[in-house]
Amino acid sequence: LIIVLDFGGQYTHLIARRIRELGIYSEILPYNAPLEKIANLNPKGIILSGGPSSVYEKDAPYLKQEFYEYAKGNIPLLGLCYGHHLIGQYFKGKVVAHKEKEFGKTEFIVKRHDYIFKNTNPKEIVWMSHGDQVERLPPDFEIFGSTATCPIAAMGNINQKIYGFQFHPEVYHTIHGKEILRNFIIDICQAQQNWKIDDWIEGAIKDIQKEVGEKQIILGLSGGVDSSVVALLLKKAIGNNVHPIFVNNGVLRKNEVEQVCDWFQNQLKFENFHYVDAETEFLEALKGIEDPEEKRKIIGHQFIKVFEKTALKLEEIHPNIEYLAQGTIYPDRVESQAGQGGKISSKIKSHHNLTLPDDMKLKILEPLKDLYKDEVRKLGFLLGLPQELIGRHPFPGPGLAVRCIGDITKEKLDTLRDADAIVIEEIKKAGLYDQIWQAFAVFLPVKSVGVMGDYRTYEYLCALRIVESIDAMTANFAKLDWSILEQISSRIINEVIGINRVVYDISNKPPATIEFE
Ligand code: XMP
Numbered sequence: 099l100i101i102v103l104d105f106g107g108q109y110t111h112l113i114a115r116r117i118r119e120l121g122i123y124s125e126i127l128p129y130n131a132p133l134e135k136i137a138n139l140n141p142k143g144i145i146l147s148g149g150p151s152s153v154y155e156k157d158a159p160y161l162k163q164e165f166y167e168y169a170k171g172n173i174p175l176l177g178l179c180y181g182h183h184l185i186g187q188y189f190k191g192k193v194v195a196h197k198e199k200e201f202g203k204t205e206f207i208v209k210r211h212d213y214i215f216k217n218t219n220p221k222e223i224v225w226m227s228h229g230d231q232v233e234r235l236p237p238d239f240e241i242f243g244s245t246a247t248c249p250i251a252a253m254g255n256i257n258q259k260i261y262g263f264q265f266h267p268e269v270y271h272t273i274h275g276k277e278i279l280r281n282f283i284i285d286i287c288q289a290q291q292n293w294k295i296d297d298w299i300e301g302a303i304k305d306i307q308k309e310v311g312e313k314q315i316i317l318g319l320s321g322g323v324d325s326s327v328v329a330l331l332l333k334k335a336i337g338n339n340v341h342p343i344f345v346n347n348g349v350l351r352k353n354e355v356e357q358v359c360d361w362f363q364n365q366l367k368f369e370n371f372h373y374v375d376a377e378t379e380f381l382e383a384l385k386g387i388e389d390p391e392e393k394r395k396i397i398g399h400q401f402i403k404v405f406e407k408t409a410l411k412l413e414e415i416h417p418n419i420e421y422l423a424q425g426t427i428y429p430d431r432v433e434s435q436a437g438q439g440g441k442i443s444s445k446i447k448s449h450h451n452l453t454l455p456d457d458m459k460l461k462i463l464e465p466l467k468d469l470y471k472d473e474v475r476k477l478g479f480l481l482g483l484p485q486e487l488i489g490r491h492p493f494p495g496p497g498l499a500v501r502c503i504g505d506i507t508k509e510k511l512d513t514l515r516d517a518d519a520i521v522i523e524e525i526k527k528a529g530l531y532d533q534i535w536q537a538f539a540v541f542l543p544v545k546s547v548g549v550m551g552d553y554r555t556y557e558y559l560c561a562l563r564i565v566e567s568i569d570a571m572t573a574n575f576a577k578l579d580w581s582i583l584e585q586i587s588s589r590i591i592n593e594v595i596g597i598n599r600v601v602y603d604i605s606n607k608p609p610a611t612i613e614f615e
Contacts, residue, residue, distance in 0.1 A: 100124045100289055101141040103131070105149030105159050105180050108571065111429055112268040113145055113178070115470055115569075116279055121291035125468075129159050133168055143174040143287030146181025148266065152230050153183045153193050160184060174259035174287045176214075179228055182262030186253070189236035189260070196233075198247055200226040200264075203271050206251055208243045214254060214261050214281050215242055217274075224251075224265035224272045231264055259286055270568060295469075295476045299331075302465055306335035314339040315421040315463060316409050318401075319371075320495070321350075321358040323488055324425030324466060327474050330481045331465055332423060333368065341370040341412060341419070345404050347397060348377035348384075348508075349497035352515040361484055372412070376404045381508055388504050390615035397496045409460075422460040426467050427474055491536045492570065500615040504543040510558075513596040514541040517560045520593065524586045525564070534576055535567035539590070540603075540614045548591075548598035557598035560590055564602075565612055573607040 100117050104110045104126050117124035127136065129146075136144070151158040166188055169175050177185040183193045206224040208215050224245075232250040235241060242252035242261070254261040261282065267275035283289050315332055319325045319342040332340040342362060346355050355373070362371045383400050387393050413419050466474055478488040494500055498518075502510050517539040525537045542559040549555065562583070567573035587600040603610075 099139055099141050100143045100145065100283055100287065101136060101139060102126045102145045102147055103129045103161070103181075105129050105147050105151065105184075107148030107150075107178075107180060109178075109266055109268050110147040112569070113147060113279075114428075115472075116268050116276060117145075117283060118293060118470065118473070119276070120280055120283060121293050122283055122289045123293040129161065133162075133164055136165075137168060141173060142289040143176070143283060144169060145282075146175065146177040146184055148179030148181065148227075151180060152195065153180070153187045154230075161188070170260070171258050174282065175261070176282050177262040178266060178268070179264060182253075182264055183230055183232060185260060185262040186232035186236060186250075189239065189255075191232050191236035191239070191250075192234035193230055194233045195229055196231045196247065199229045200231075200245065200247055201228075202226065204245050204265070206243050206245050206265060209252075210240070210242050213242075213256055214278060214286065215252070216281050216285065217277060219274075222272075222274055224267070224275070225269040226251075226265050228264060232262070261286075295473050296480060298469075299334075299477065299480060302331060303335045306332065306463070306465060309463070310336055310339075310421060312339070312418065313420040314341060314416050314418045315423050316341045316343055316412060316419055316460070317423040318342075318405055318425075319344045319358070319362070320425070320493075321354060321361075321487075321490075322425070322493060323471075323478055323483075323490060324427055324474055326361075326425075326483055326487055327478045327481065328423050328425045328465055329362070329368065330366065330478070330483055333366070334481065338369045339418075340368070340423070341372060341416070342368055343372045343374060343405060343408050343412075345374045345401060345408075346377050347401060347404075347497060348380040349397070349499040349502075349506075349511065351493070351498065352519040361487060365484060372408060374404060374408050376400070379404065381506065381511075384499060384506050386505050390500055393499045393506070393615070394496045397499060420461060421463045423463040423465065426464040428466075428468055428470055431464075431467055489532055491531075491534070491538075494613060500613050501538060502541045503614055509596075510541055510543075513558070513594060514539060514560075516594045517541070517590045517597060520589045521562060521564070521586055524582060524589065528579075528582050530576075530578070530582075533566070535565050535570070535573060536612060537562075537564040537576075539563075546599050550598070555598045558596055560594075560597045560600050561614070562586060562600060562602050563612065563614070565607070567607075567612070570612060573612050575602075575604050575606060 102113045114124045114126050187193050203223050204226045206222045208218050231248050239253045239255045241250055242254050245251045248264050251264040267278045329342045344358055359373055362368045380400050383396050475488050498514055502514050521537055521539050525531050540561040542561055544559045545556050547556055564576040565573040566576050590597055590600050
């Protein structure tokens with residue numbers, strides 16, 4: 099096991115993911131986790147993440163002396179960016195704010211090609227994102243690499259097995275980042291590559307059986323991959339004692355209800371699958387609401403209301419229902435505990451999660467709580483989830499409500515659904531669906547003039563949002579062939595009533611976000 103201590107860095111998750119990709123289990127803990135907790139996990143190595151603070155600031159998060167005493171010479175340490183500064187400062191080097199910030203892909207000259215930089219080139223491309231830097235090397239450390247403006251871009255104390263990088267090996271743009279992390283984790287920490295999702299399933303099923311016994315479980319099913327995998331895992335563990343509840347919230351995509359019902363009832367044969375049509379209630383609650391955060395809040399509340407009503411009804415028929423399962427995955431959990439680590443990045447959008455009132459007294463079961471999305475997908479594959487479902491693009495909880503800009507009506511949603519279905523159909527036809535992170539249509543409440551045959555039209559605008567991404571943290575608009583965009587545009591304008599103009603969104607994230615609202 100490798101522990102990543104989180105100082106609030108935006109790439110902390112990537113570090114843990116890269117380690118797991120190497121076949122080693124890894125966990126993220128807040129930087130101020132008690133030493134006892136860290137020691138009990140018996141880590142083979144510890145990585146200190148980046149973070150937004152400066153080590154010389156008052157109240158900057160830091161590690162106590164007892165931590166260094168525990169780790170020094172005993173457990174290899176690697177500090178990244180802020181973690182590098184912490185090591186620099188603690189071991190009596192000096193960290194300062196540099197006059198020039200260094201950001202993006204940077205040329206890095208490797209000074210030592212052994213140890214942590216084994217099998218690297220004399221010059222490497224690394225990802226930098228910093229203002230501060232280690233200006234004076236701590237005694238007993240040596241420089242492992244430099245960039246033009248950062249002479250101590252990598253340093254280490256070989257005997258003590260302590261390393262620090264100013265750059266981010268966990269970011270894909272660092273070309274040999276994974277190899278460098280591999281050198282640290284496998285050669286220096288000597289961690290065993292024994293983390294495999296296949297082995298995980300058996301243990302998870304046994305744990306569920308032991309905990310739940312003959313009791314029954316309800317589960318909110320969204321039709322996305324996480325809750326679907328939970329449903330299937332539970333079915334493997336406790337058979338038809340699982341009750342997936344699928345709510346039509348009125349902001350689903352075209353044919354989504356039919357599709358999800360078909361998967362779960364006909365293909366996967368869930369006998370206790372429950373479909374609830376709450377379209378009217380949701381649209382009533384959303385009437386006249388323009389603010390995106392307000393929409394999210396209403397949808398969240400409404401969902402709880404509908405879910406609670408259904409669950410109570412089910413409880414009457416099945417008095418054995420004692421659990422509520424959720425598709426919470428690792429990033430959801432660590433993000434919601436953020437704040438324990440240094441400063442946290444400010445809230446951009448609130449993503450809703452299901453929380454039921456206390457008086458329901460259901461015990462919560464979150465079997466995927468330690469897994470990453472790619473691991474959940476693999477699990478879905480091993481459990482026999484339809485491939486089409488596993489590979490589905492992410493779809494936000496508030497659904498089309500945040501893609502129908504301004505106030506929402508059923509008519510606008512129907513128009514959007516038709517346009518959106520065309521986008522997906524054409525992207526699939528072009529064989530691009532699996533390479534693209536998300537592709538969808540957005541309804542813009544703006545009218546423009548057009549001409550159709552001999553007539554003037556005055557209708558709504560539709561934007562296409564098609565992005566490539568690895569983890570939704572950053573995204574680039576897809577540079578598709580014009581012919582595909584043309585085909586989508588002409589089909590939407592010809593086939594969808596109410597839209598006479600299609601525009602392509604060419605903004606990247608950041609500074610734009612993937613969704614429009
Ligand atoms: P943004 O728009 O923030 O989206 O760049 C990043 C990823 O999150 C999805 N998203 C949401 N998911 N509830 C969700 O469950 C939400 O409110 C929400 N808003 C955005 C978005 O689709 C993208 O994959």
